Amino acid sequence: MAALLMLLLAAVTGTGVLLAFIAIARSPAPEGGAGLRGQLDGALQSVSERMSQRERSRGRPPLPERLARAGLRLRPSEYLMAQVGCAAVLLLLSFARFGLSLVVPVAAALGLLVPGFYVRYRIRSRLKRLNDQLPDVLSLMANSLKAGHALPQSLEVLAKESRPPISEEFARCVRELQVGGSMEGALHNLARRSGSEDLELMVTAILVQISVGGNLAGTLERISHTIRERVRIKGEIATATAQGRMSGLIVTLMPVAVAVLLFVISPTYFRPMTQQLLGWLMLGLAGFMILTGNFFIRKIVKIEV
16 A cells, blocks of 8 residues: 555656646746756757757758657757656656666666657658648649649648648748748758658659649649559558557567566566576567567568558
């Protein structure tokens, strides 16, 4: 009973810490950057800039671009505050349950990774919805051009008539044009923000037609048909491989979930696995076999279109 109360107290405290970080991140900074909000924002902003430079040097999208692809209206400094808050929550919970042990830093490190997992999930989900909307958007754009609208007017039609998330991307493109940006730059930014290969194909076709001329509406209709067929084939492949993907997920996560559950419910029962060399060797071998099986299952069910 006492352990349960301690765990509940730690959960409430950790949640309060996370809410405090969120409140600090979302509150307006005072003029001149003074105060706790300004100091934290300045310190984390410099950290986020260094992270972005390192990611660019490695050829990866920087943090601001990943947040934009996920559709999260967060600054990089606010994202880092959320990371620190999640790490504090898991650190307090693990300390309340296990005391001073190796689990505490591991839980804190896991808390730092949780926001990144969420961002990647949001990027995949948003990209899938955007690609599913793209064929209809291309057809709408082709019809708008056939009706006599210029390209900027057609982009405005797409921003008003289509649904999120693709309407949000075209709305940002239209705003760039309205403040004096070039058509080429606005379309390049559109393709870079979305991270969609299909949308990049559309942008390339538009820029080529602008440069050399031709029937842009007909080109967009052909691209729309190609993308629509590819989306259909991807759906059929996803349906055919659903059982294999679910089997790989269950085979990978079930041993880990059981081990974590035993470790939380009865640490003394699981303790020999973490206090003896043989236990560490068994855990390492089990982890290697789980990852190997997951790798081969993913290779089998992954079919490129």
